[in-house]
Amino acid sequence: MKLVxxxxxxxxxxxxxxILGPAxxxxxxxxxxxxxETGTSFLENALIKARAAFEATGMPAFADDSGIAVEVMGxxxxxxxxxxxxxxxxxxxxxxxxxxxxxxxxxxxxxxxVCTIALVTQSEEVTFTGVWPGRLALQASGENGFGxxxxxxxxxxxxxxxxLDPEVKNxxxxxxxxxxQMARFLSKP
Amino acid sequence: MKLVxxxxxxxxxxxxxxILGPAxxxxxxxxxxxxxETGTSFLENALIKARAAFEATGMPAFADDSGIAVEVMGxxxxxxxxxxxxxxxxxxxxxxxxxxxxxxxxxxxxxxxVCTIALVTQSEEVTFTGVWPGRLALQASGENGFGxxxxxxxxxxxxxxxxLDPEVKNxxxxxxxxxxQMARFLSKP
Numbered sequence: 001m002k003l004v005x006x007x008x009x010x011x012x013x014x015x016x017x018x019i020l021g022p023a024x025x026x027x028x029x030x031x032x033x034x035x036x037e038t039g040t041s042f043l044e045n046a047l048i049k050a051r052a053a054f055e056a057t058g059m060p061a062f063a064d065d066s067g068i069a070v071e072v073m074g075x076x077x078x079x080x081x082x083x084x085x086x087x088x089x090x091x092x093x094x095x096x097x098x099x100x101x102x103x104x105x106x107x108x109x110x111x112x113x114v115c116t117i118a119l120v121t122q123s124e125e126v127t128f129t130g131v132w133p134g135r136l137a138l139q140a141s142g143e144n145g146f147g148x149x150x151x152x153x154x155x156x157x158x159x160x161x162x163x164l165d166p167e168v169k170n171x172x173x174x175x176x177x178x179x180x181q182m183a184r185f186l187s188k189p
Numbered sequence: 190m191k192l193v194x195x196x197x198x199x200x201x202x203x204x205x206x207x208i209l210g211p212a213x214x215x216x217x218x219x220x221x222x223x224x225x226e227t228g229t230s231f232l233e234n235a236l237i238k239a240r241a242a243f244e245a246t247g248m249p250a251f252a253d254d255s256g257i258a259v260e261v262m263g264x265x266x267x268x269x270x271x272x273x274x275x276x277x278x279x280x281x282x283x284x285x286x287x288x289x290x291x292x293x294x295x296x297x298x299x300x301x302x303v304c305t306i307a308l309v310t311q312s313e314e315v316t317f318t319g320v321w322p323g324r325l326a327l328q329a330s331g332e333n334g335f336g337x338x339x340x341x342x343x344x345x346x347x348x349x350x351x352x353l354d355p356e357v358k359n360x361x362x363x364x365x366x367x368x369x370q371m372a373r374f375l376s377k378p
Binding site: 086 | 225226227229261262263264265267268269272273274275284285288289290291292293294297
């Protein structure tokens with residue numbers, strides 16, 4: 001089975017191939033003109049991107065919308081995670097979030113990584129969501145991963161998501177949860 | 190009656206004097222060492238600042254914590270409004286919020302100005318909260334006011350809070366509501 005993944009992010013593509021490959025799904029990246037992300041939720045934005053890819057390619061397509069939701073910010077950055085600093089530079093986004101949270105003590109830094117995947121085919125639209133609980137670090141650490149990984153301490157760990165082996169991260173991340181749900185959905189007879 | 194207002198913001202001081210003066214309250218500004226705003230709500234941060242001013246001066250003291258709460262951001266910037274861009278420059282904060290919300294259509298830009306005032310005296314601690322509903326503008330306009338006024342369109346208006354006459358703003362703003370509650374509280378026999 002062949003699916004197009006509407007993403008220009010090589011990290012996300014590699015994660016998807018690692019998780020869906022063993023399920024017999026061949027993942028091709030598709031990078032078309034980016035639709036405006038006018039949705040007000042991860043789900044709406046994932047659908048907007050998956051529909052655009054399906055319409056452009058005529059092939060079954062999926063897209064993800066994901067981000068970090070900080071409790072004391074009411075779930076922000078949320079759908080705005082990728083443009084939090086006004087641009088798309090990961091480090092600038094992370095540094096801004098740490099600066100905003102500078103006076104907030106560790107016990108109030110609860111946060112989750114959230115990923116919603118929308119799959120759009122000729123016959124249906126389905127969505128899958130994974131949530132990875134943890135907290136916002138006091139400072140960045142680690143060289144693996146991307147996005148907010150260096151400032152996210154997963155529940156049960158004392159290191160950031162960027163300090164985990166990619167295999168460990170792929171076994172438990174928000175995106176792997178959502179991709180795993182999709183893999184199970186696709187493998188149903 | 191004399192109260193110290195823990196603020197270094199001359200705009201807020203003038204607003205408070207305009208509203209409390211007619212109620213017979215003389216407002217003095219107090220600018221001491223700023224306590225860390227470690228609270229997770231407007232109420233907690235207002236109390237932190239008012240307590241610090243009361244302890245430093247020995248006089249009845251009040252402080253406000255206020256900001257803009259954007260619905261699609263789950264209430265953020267909220268308590269982080271003043272340091273939203275990492276610093277305290279109003280224009281940079283506003284421009285960042287507009288950039289984050291660039292793809293969000295007008296019907297989803299609901300926002301409120303929120304102000305909580307804490308009053309701390311020898312005998313009691315009391316808090317007052319005002320909420321001014323409206324929406325986030327698509328771009329800044331207006332020269333009056335301060336903070337997020339140029340990007341906030343109050344409900345019932347088609348202009349920003351920074352385009353209103355100060356008298357009109359002072360009659361309906363979040364801060365005037367909270368100050369009015371405090372004035373009524375203080376004037377009770």
